[in-house]
Amino acid sequence: MTAPDNLAPTPADGVIDWLTNGTRDERFIDDIFAQMCIRLQQAGIPVKRATLHVLINHPQWLGARMMWSDGSREAEIALVDYEVRERPEYIGSAAHEIHDGATELRERLEQDSSLGRKHALYDEMRAKGLTDYVAWPLYHTLGKRHIVTFATDRPGGFDDAHIAGLKKLLPVLALVSEIRIKNRLARTLLETYVGSHAGELILAGATRRGTGTTVRAAIMICDLRDFTKISDNWPRDDVIDLLNDYFDAMSEPIARHGGEILKFIGDGLLAIFPLSSPDACANLLHAVTEARQAMAALNERNSGTGRAPLNYGIGVHVGDVMYGNIGSTSRLDFTVIGPAVNMASRLEALTKTIGKKVLLSRAFAELVEKEFALEHVGRHEVRGFNEPIDLFAYPE
Template sequence: MNAPPNIDHVTAHADGDVLHWLTNDTRDERFLDNIFAELCLRLQRAGVPVKRATLHLMIVHPQWLGSRIMWADGMREAELRRVDYDVRERSDYIDSPANELHDGAAEVREDLERAPALSRKHVFYDRMRAKGLTDYVAWPLYHTLGKRHIVTFATDQPGGFDDAHIAGLLRLLPVLALVSEIRMKNRLARTLLETYVGSHASELVLAGATRRGSGTTVRAAIMICDLRDFTRISDNWPRDEVIDLLNGYFDAMSEPIARHGGEILKFIGDGLLAIFPLSNPSACANLLHAVAEARQAMIALNEKNGETGREPLNYGIGIHVGDVMYGNIGSQTRLDFTVIGPAVNMASRLETLTKQLGRTVLLSRAFADFVNSDFDLERVGEYPVRGFSDPIELFAYHG
């Protein structure tokens, strides 16, 4: 009579199937949350009683410290949540497993079946017990150059994970680290490009449009905005307050632009350059809707600044429409993905004229022809524009 198979051997074989999948069969999956959910499902099928699992990642992003991927039994897809920068100041983070691991612990494990008097007092473990979980383990997930992230597993099996389960999970960690780092680096490259050159330009760069001089002609509405008297403000206000003022101003201007389909190509000191490609038939109208919303946001910002003794911020906006060259310009080692051309120069000249004419927003006749019947535009007159031979008919928009 044959002896029964050794359970450790069977578990190791099943874990090996999961490891083989993770190593060889995930290369075509772009999103880490999908890989993590599938990993947990495969672990269950392999006999590892995972009931809940999380992956905590530190990311490089202007708004978030990191992200958390959470999977629980019954979920086909994992839940992805962003983590704010202030998380480490919150009471529920203090003495949490994440805090212990970030402080250097090599493992955090909690027997959730122990009597409360013998257990660590932390709201996190109380929540795990309330879900019927019996065992919880968390490990650091090491990326290149010592970067530490976190992976956790929990079970509701009586007695918790056995030694074979823990050994199998530990065997997966080095490969999970590699798989997650690749996806994080890909996401990081996309995030940084979107942050610094905009969503459309980032797609072009990622698609291979990196050769100097490469580009395309785009017909677009162009918007250039600039703060008034910023040199005086920056000379008289503390540095940190100047940065805070600028960030508030750029938020007020930028969020409506993005919301209405515009793309900010460049922040230039206290100014910005944005385009609304005419491939969208509503581009010009969308631009003016964005300007109207930005105006209201600036009114609210100035009211808020006034409560703390800051003087109001004034600005000028020049708007034109035309063909622009959209592509890579710069030196052999430093490129800028931007737009150039006479239409951009015209928008810049109109922004400068807002100071001379005492108007906040000036539009060219070429732009006004796209929207004149839909918006209340005020004809200002014809004025010479530096660099252009004929006077330009100008309109003001009051939003």
């Protein structure tokens, strides 16, 4: 009795067994993919080039492409932006055809190019001496489709046994890749919504309400001025664009200098610079300096469209904060609380009345005064605190 095609022995069977049983300790799909291609070669399937294209849930990127080439121990990773589907590199490509519903694409590259598909990718592969190219969808849960491709330089291309082995491999590769991709997606989503450090803690199991730790940190709270007036008078899409531009100007320097944004609150943000870094306070002011420059550039661009300049206030303090899970039994927020956070918030509010864009507490100023020129602006009452405190401005 003849075995069904999907059970018949193929050159890829050993690779399938390795994918199933030998990759449990491998965390990254790009490493698994490169090792898989090397093992396919060792099994007698003449793969010269292979790619894995995956869609990802990321605010900046539509997907990622992992490409392995003969002789390499690793796969190169390239991120793909959301506009790619409007560009010639995608239109008419194998990825385009697979995403449009094709279940298999094969291009015999040895034939006259005038007889085959017209796309720059096929011309590039012919120029590199490749003779055959095949692409398949890789099905994940609920019909989500990714793409895997293989190419060879073997005269005559892949034979029937090679194709049968590669096709037999696909379901196992789909399972192995889905686990790793979803692990990466979970990490990406947590980094996107709660920050990298909080995301690591949550993935490590810090999900119980009321759990947390005490962290000594420099705290920065920033707020956009006159946002209510802007949101009442501007079209909705313009308001969203404005907020995104403002948060880019503020957020990118914070991340660049080691700070972590814990939350966006309407038109404001809360960030911390843990004092586990000896330069945390200085890094905070370096971030403020760059954010000022970015806001000035943004206002200059906006002036060309007749928009009024955006103003903001920043309050900065340093102290111990409780860093952890707070919320209801079913909905938690990973954040910081404590008197130090309240002080930073009060200082941000005082920027309106004192007329300085950046106000610093004495506790913070004492940690940076040797490196930065600060302006003492007197002792001021701070709502919620018993004694007036010395405040300092960070001059323009």
